[in-house]
Amino acid sequence: xxxRNLLLVISGPSGAGKxxxxxxxxxxHQNNLQxxxxxxxxxxxxxxxxxxxxxxxxxxxxxxxIENDQFLEFAEVYGNYYGTLIEEVQRLFKMNADVILxxxxxxALQIREKSEDAVLIFIMPPSFKELRxxxxxxxxxxxxxxxxxLDKVSSELKYIKDYDYIVVNDRLExxxxxxxAIIIAEKCKMNEKTFDIGTFIKDI
Ligand code: ADP
Ligand code: 5GP
Numbered sequence: 001x002x003x004r005n006l007l008l009v010i011s012g013p014s015g016a017g018k019x020x021x022x023x024x025x026x027x028x029h030q031n032n033l034q035x036x037x038x039x040x041x042x043x044x045x046x047x048x049x050x051x052x053x054x055x056x057x058x059x060x061x062x063x064x065x066i067e068n069d070q071f072l073e074f075a076e077v078y079g080n081y082y083g084t085l086i087e088e089v090q091r092l093f094k095m096n097a098d099v100i101l102x103x104x105x106x107x108a109l110q111i112r113e114k115s116e117d118a119v120l121i122f123i124m125p126p127s128f129k130e131l132r133x134x135x136x137x138x139x140x141x142x143x144x145x146x147x148x149x150l151d152k153v154s155s156e157l158k159y160i161k162d163y164d165y166i167v168v169n170d171r172l173e174x175x176x177x178x179x180x181a182i183i184i185a186e187k188c189k190m191n192e193k194t195f196d197i198g199t200f201i202k203d204i
Contacts, residue, residue: 004187005093005098006099008119010102011105011121015131015138016134017175021167021169025176025179033099034097034100037052037055039056039057039088040054041058041062042082054082055088065083069086070087073103075103075107084111098183120163122160122166125169126168132150
């Protein structure tokens, strides 16, 4: 029997640890779990890799792709466009993997509208203070960008109710283990795609 492949959506405030958790999960489950690479209109930042961190396609191409219905979801964030290409998700499902989308909340809601089966996970930091410390320690963003990210948190928390699960990222290993448990539970969920009860009963 084929297990169903899952579409996992991971969101949460900037600095909560989404990227760190996704990286740990993909390293641990290389053949079974893949992170979708998003397209963006923004420039490459130092330390990022073309076609690995993002597909950097520029604004014109991004708008053309919207026009041609190439996106499963997309959103404008901090003045730039970000989106999940349908072709990218199809490519990863063909590898028989579960697929993670690390995306913000507007995009997550678009996925929810398109697929009831998608699994939406909200990553929370253990406290606001810890979130602020992590953003500073990451040493990536300018002070005013960090403040912008912190200012957005309370409006982002309003989306929690639309998610299926909340995972608090206190110890990284625990957060990873919780998501592994969610994946197992979702694969065991009863639905007609996971178990052909008709065929089973005929054989009794
Ligand atoms: P996000 O992708 O949500 O913006 P990151 O994955 O970049 O967040 O994590 C933000 C910072 O917090 C990074 O410096 C990362 O190393 C650190 N971090 C992530 N998870 C933990 C954790 N469980 N405990 C301590 N630090 C963490
Ligand atoms: P950054 O520029 O810091 O890499 O990303 C900014 C925000 O865009 C983050 O909240 C990130 O999760 C979100 N993001 C990245 N890719 C996508 C995507 O494909 N779709 C949506 N909706 N958001 C994305």
